[in-house]
Amino acid sequence: MTVASKDKIAIVNAQIVTVDKNSSIIENGSLVVGADGTIRAIAPGQITHNATEVIDARGAIVMPGLINSHTHLGMTLFRGLGDDMSLEDFLARLQPAEVKVLNYAAVHAGTELAALESLLGGITTSLDMYFLPDAALEVANSSLMRIQTGPNFLESDGPEPLKFADRLSWAKKWLAAPRDSAGSTGWVAPHSTYLLDEQQLRTLAELASEFEARIHVHAAETVGEMQLVANRHGGRTPIQVLADTKLLRRSVLAHGVHLSDNDIALIASNSATVVHCPASNFKLASGVARILDLQRAGVNIALGTDGPASGNDLDLWIAIRLAGYMQKTVAKDPSVLPAVDLVRMATINGAKALQLDHIIGSLEVGKRADLIVLDADSPSLTPSFEPHTTIATCVTRADVRHVLVDGQIVVRDRECLTIDRKSAISKVRALGKQVLASVNKN
Numbered sequence: 001m002t003v004a005s006k007d008k009i010a011i012v013n014a015q016i017v018t019v020d021k022n023s024s025i026i027e028n029g030s031l032v033v034g035a036d037g038t039i040r041a042i043a044p045g046q047i048t049h050n051a052t053e054v055i056d057a058r059g060a061i062v063m064p065g066l067i068n069s070h071t072h073l074g075m076t077l078f079r080g081l082g083d084d085m086s087l088e089d090f091l092a093r094l095q096p097a098e099v100k101v102l103n104y105a106a107v108h109a110g111t112e113l114a115a116l117e118s119l120l121g122g123i124t125t126s127l128d129m130y131f132l133p134d135a136a137l138e139v140a141n142s143s144l145m146r147i148q149t150g151p152n153f154l155e156s157d158g159p160e161p162l163k164f165a166d167r168l169s170w171a172k173k174w175l176a177a178p179r180d181s182a183g184s185t186g187w188v189a190p191h192s193t194y195l196l197d198e199q200q201l202r203t204l205a206e207l208a209s210e211f212e213a214r215i216h217v218h219a220a221e222t223v224g225e226m227q228l229v230a231n232r233h234g235g236r237t238p239i240q241v242l243a244d245t246k247l248l249r250r251s252v253l254a255h256g257v258h259l260s261d262n263d264i265a266l267i268a269s270n271s272a273t274v275v276h277c278p279a280s281n282f283k284l285a286s287g288v289a290r291i292l293d294l295q296r297a298g299v300n301i302a303l304g305t306d307g308p309a310s311g312n313d314l315d316l317w318i319a320i321r322l323a324g325y326m327q328k329t330v331a332k333d334p335s336v337l338p339a340v341d342l343v344r345m346a347t348i349n350g351a352k353a354l355q356l357d358h359i360i361g362s363l364e365v366g367k368r369a370d371l372i373v374l375d376a377d378s379p380s381l382t383p384s385f386e387p388h389t390t391i392a393t394c395v396t397r398a399d400v401r402h403v404l405v406d407g408q409i410v411v412r413d414r415e416c417l418t419i420d421r422k423s424a425i426s427k428v429r430a431l432g433k434q435v436l437a438s439v440n441k442n
């Protein structure tokens with residue numbers, strides 16, 4: 001065979017979890033990243049290549065980078081600030097602290113630490129919802145982690161501060177500018193149906209439609225939210241309100257814990273995605289999402305960590321494990337939500353939610369090389385007879401050895417090459433003093 005241009009990286013001796021249509025596994029396989037950062041070849045055995053960098057996986061699992069489909073990256077600043085309390089009490093404690101502490105530099109610092117934590121843990125793409133999204137995009141550019149974000153809206157004026165009308169005109173300018181080389185049309189993030197009124201929600205649907213942006217919204221997370229929404233919106237559920245205000249179509253719904261049969265039918269018929277965030281749901285005692293019913297209805301289900309203030313970490317391996325264990329226990333059936341489904345939820349289903357499944361989410365020729373090489377010498381991953389099962393029940397963040405985004409090595413031997421670990425940690429530590437002071441004053 002002839003190779004026109006120089007290959008970038010070849011990964012050999014890998015147990016490749018492709019997450020392709022058939023969830024194929026390639027034993028003792030090779031994967032070659034071409035000069036343009038795409039996967040040029042993937043096959044069993046050896047592949048002819050001219051890459052200067054060769055990674056010998058030594059039998060370890062190689063799989064797509066994880067996709068965290070719901071998070072608030074900048075909230076590393078508030079990690080552990082409101083634990084052992086309800087979501088409503090937590091938000092009441094958090095929101096004044098956000099207004100006092102957040103500015104561009106603070107959101108940048110919080111997001112940078114989150115990107116460091118994410119990349120070291122095998123997350124290569126995140127759907128973010130937070131204030132000052134330009135700060136997150138700056139981190140995306142420097143760290144190379146893919147961050148999808150956009151203007152968010154809730155009743156608070158936020159740290160900018162911007163009243164709803166001003167935020168709307170800022171959002172129009174923001175969405176008009178091209179942001180993303182990956183082809184995203186952008187995001188509009190109404191926080192929820194309990195923190196916005198009917199007219200505001202309709203206005204945001206018009207905004208998204210004008211710019212062909214997608215909707216990222218919290219929905220049906222807690223019993224408290226269901227009551228607030230019913231009171232505010234004439235007895236309707238959050239999903240009904242989203243449908244009535246034209247926000248549901250192809251939206252990304254964070255949580256979806258408390259859903260009626262009618263809500264599930266609406267979600268399915270509107271091709272929306274539910275992002276299951278089991279760690280956050282368990283910690284806040286929010287409830288158990290009807291994942292199996294959503295699956296039966298044909299809904300795309302992705303996984304998220306939620307923000308590090310409610311999560312409390314950005315660990316998608318834990319989300320994979322909890323999601324499976326929770327559904328098995330509730331269904332009293334260990335065969336439900338098998339490992340293959342869980343791996344798809346953390347990878348290709350996330351890519352589908354973000355409408356990026358044509359470029360990421362699986363390891364296939366022509367897709368961008370966003371991938372993880374796990375540790376061949378990890379005692380807890382040995383042996384790995386069926387790698388989906390290994391991923392769903394054994395892998396932890398400590399097992400992530402190398403991470404590639406867009407064909408570039410961003411983590412090598414557990415060290416992040418694109419973010420200075422010391423500096424990222426010390427910046428957030430310093431801001432922690434301000435966070436504590438702002439809470440103590442309330």
Ligand SMILES: [Zn+2]
Nearest residue numbers: 218254306307
């Ligand atoms: Zn959230």
